[in-house]
Amino acid sequence: MIITIPKGLVATAPGLLQKVTTKGNKSTYHWKTNYTISNYCILFNIGKYKLAKRMFTTVNGNKVPMEYYVLEENFSQAEKLMDLFEQSTRILEKYFGEYPWVKERIAACETPHLGMEHQTNIAYGNKYRYEKMGGKDFDWLLHHEYGHEWWANKVTNRDWAHMWIQEGICTFGDAMATRELAGEEAYLKRMQQTGRNTQNRYPVVRGEEVDSDSAYIGDIYGKGAFFMHTLRYIMGDDIFSPTLKKLATDPQYTYDNTVVTADVEKLFSGAYGNSLQPVFHLFLYTTDKLEIHVRQTGADKYLVRLLNMDMPLPIDIITDQGKQRLMVDKKGINVSSKTAIQIDPSMFYLKKVIME
Numbered sequence: 001m002i003i004t005i006p007k008g009l010v011a012t013a014p015g016l017l018q019k020v021t022t023k024g025n026k027s028t029y030h031w032k033t034n035y036t037i038s039n040y041c042i043l044f045n046i047g048k049y050k051l052a053k054r055m056f057t058t059v060n061g062n063k064v065p066m067e068y069y070v071l072e073e074n075f076s077q078a079e080k081l082m083d084l085f086e087q088s089t090r091i092l093e094k095y096f097g098e099y100p101w102v103k104e105r106i107a108a109c110e111t112p113h114l115g116m117e118h119q120t121n122i123a124y125g126n127k128y129r130y131e132k133m134g135g136k137d138f139d140w141l142l143h144h145e146y147g148h149e150w151w152a153n154k155v156t157n158r159d160w161a162h163m164w165i166q167e168g169i170c171t172f173g174d175a176m177a178t179r180e181l182a183g184e185e186a187y188l189k190r191m192q193q194t195g196r197n198t199q200n201r202y203p204v205v206r207g208e209e210v211d212s213d214s215a216y217i218g219d220i221y222g223k224g225a226f227f228m229h230t231l232r233y234i235m236g237d238d239i240f241s242p243t244l245k246k247l248a249t250d251p252q253y254t255y256d257n258t259v260v261t262a263d264v265e266k267l268f269s270g271a272y273g274n275s276l277q278p279v280f281h282l283f284l285y286t287t288d289k290l291e292i293h294v295r296q297t298g299a300d301k302y303l304v305r306l307l308n309m310d311m312p313l314p315i316d317i318i319t320d321q322g323k324q325r326l327m328v329d330k331k332g333i334n335v336s337s338k339t340a341i342q343i344d345p346s347m348f349y350l351k352k353v354i355m356e
């Protein structure tokens with residue numbers, strides 16, 4: 001992108017700044033990226049910017065410039081924001097692998113609008129309104145838009161129909177920041193709130209090719225993230241975490257390749273060792289919840305079974321013996337307890353418990 005502007009202003013765009021030339025009262029900025037880029041990320045910003053800059057060493061040991069183009073009047077805020085930028089990079093790299101654009105730069109640019117995931121030029125407009133997370137400062141907007149460098153810019157859905165892969169998993173990355181900074185309990189609380197906020201008016205995936213108006217519903221964020229939370233519980237961290245990282249790092253899913261929900265399902269099913277297709281179908285392709293039927297069969301006995309799921313699933317059940325993780329299927333399992341039993345108390349599933 002070659003952008004000519006009045007001298008004294010600064011233009012930012014994707015990739016690396018090649019040169020700035022000045023003629024009379026005009027400056028020309030030459031920006032270039034060598035990476036494939038989505039068309040909506042091809043964008044420039046013009047402002048009275050100052051550049052704050054430092055070097056960042058990635059998880060794989062690559063040195064990448066980290067830049068923040070900040071409005072002159074906010075220059076004193078830049079160092080702190082870059083500290084948070086580094087904090088978010090460490091968290092995102094831990095879960096999703098190395099920062100994707102190491103041959104260019106990690107960068108954000110201050111904007112009048114709230115934010116957007118422009119590749120190597122993240123728009124930041126959250127006005128330094130940090131929240132506390134586990135006692136540490138955290139900028140949710142920066143973390144979310146920046147998470148899209150992995151989920152949107154590096155792992156890209158083929159069609160709007162599969163937009164949850166970008167927004168849902170990126171939102172799960174926000175929850176991983178809660179986990180890293182505030183701990184597992186805080187993460188669970190956050191996901192419970194996310195689960196309660198799901199709308200279930202339309203399925204997350206509404207076909208193979210849909211327009212943006214049909215695809216862009218709230219549930220692609222929260223319900224998509226909650227779906228990752230459900231998979232994490234079903235598969236266990238030891239299998240789930242490397243599988244999710246594989247989705248973000250394997251060449252077949254990244255950079256010039258695009259993905260659909262079926263690719264994600266095949267990857268996770270392969271890692272799990274059993275088809276997870278019924279789980280993907282229920283939570284992404286319908287608005288139904290997991291139906292769990294509980295029938296008291298004796299003084300201290302219960303039969304717990306799944307009504308609308310053709311595979312066994314682990315479910316936490318609290319009895320008078322405490323919490324147990326039990327495999328439940330359509331035939332059902334017998335549970336004994338002198339006290340009333342509780343099903344999935346931590347909320348790993350979007351569910352309907354039918355007590356009889």
Ligand SMILES: [Zn+2]
Nearest residue numbers: 144148167170
């Ligand atoms: Zn987003």
